[in-house]
Amino acid sequence: MKFVEEYRDPELGKKLLERIHQRSRKHTRLMEFCGGHTVAIFKNGLRQLLPPNIEMLSGPGCPVCVTAAADLDKAIALSQLSDVIITSFGDMVRVPGSSSSLQKAKAEGADIRIVYSTQDALSIAKDNPEKSVVFIGIGFETTAPTVAASILQAEQENIKNYHVLSLHKVCPPIMKAILDLGEVRLNGIICPGHVSAVIGSRPYRFIADDYHIACAVSGFEPVDILLAVDRLVEQIEGDKPMVEIAYRRGVKEEGNLPARRLMDTVFEAGEADWRGIGAVPGSGLNIRKKYERFDAEKSFEIKIAPSREPKGCICGAVLRGVSTPLDCKLFRVKCTPESPVGPCMVSSEGSCATYFQYEGTNGR
Amino acid sequence: MCLAIPALIKSIKGQQAVADIEGVTRDISIQLTPEAKVGDYVLLHTGYAINIIDAAEAEETLKLLRELGEAADN
């Protein structure tokens, strides 16, 4: 595939690795924020190929994993209402809430349909005018504009029975929250590639300016990631943290302006609840008042009991980069991708699922 | 979740486009990339183009990478 194969070239990868080995001297701790990067790093065995002074941590960048149990409980409660069809991306239906999951609710008779795109959810709404269709909106700035677009389309086409439960989250505030917690000392951050395709690279400037931490926006092929690490090593060795884009074919400094505008038209920033981290101000996207008739939280009366986390699951610590899945007693024993206990094992991009699949082969 | 793959725009009708993804044809929305033209590659995420791939920048990056490689050889 064009724009993919070139960045899998083992020769280029080897040269970059040589360069990194030659130049990296300081003890360096990097965090890849995005779950997609975690998978790419493990799949390509990059942790093992990097010099031993470079330590890689995984961050909270898996939207499914960070969805709080209480928010899942809301989705499950919605699925129990009569004449409601729930539409959701696939990963989400298996994530455990406090006592059930959308998958269990479906097995018990709720109408829950997996969709690939909000376009499919809109079609279901059009085909079922007598029902209410609720889309479970999860995802970061990569996905939020597509959901905003669907709400505007529903308005334009007067699709009155389409609603969104917005559990969307944005990245810069959670990065700040993790840095402010001070639990992990980082020298550099591999910034998410497709979030940045939308928001650009400027929102990360505070990380370099205020926290003195190097930043590089990376693509998802092995050469992309090694280039990002190379840029970070350069910044760290020279003690000059800044924000570099190591994914120029996909990311502009200013991001995608039409997508940002659309997201801004429909959503406003608000507090969001992160699994294992708690409420983080400004890190969520709420549907604006103007579009509240599409807001599932405003359109339906739902009551949920106080939420509970799965017993023994340390997803929260894993998402903060404080622990690895190997520190969890349930890992591989009681918690597997077939029978996941926590969300980090459900999503294919969750750290626990990634460790499960690759640890021992390529992990370090 | 934030996965996006390159897709080649074959034709455009309003905010919808037909795109080729490794030989498979799909209808996609270009609502978020109103400037996309036939022949452009876009990053496709959950049925929407979220950005236009900058072919010149891609070329530039590869050139830079080859130069880095040569520098490491010396």
Ligand code: SF4
């Ligand atoms: S291995 Fe399972 S139980 Fe342990 S932290 Fe990961 S998801 Fe939670």
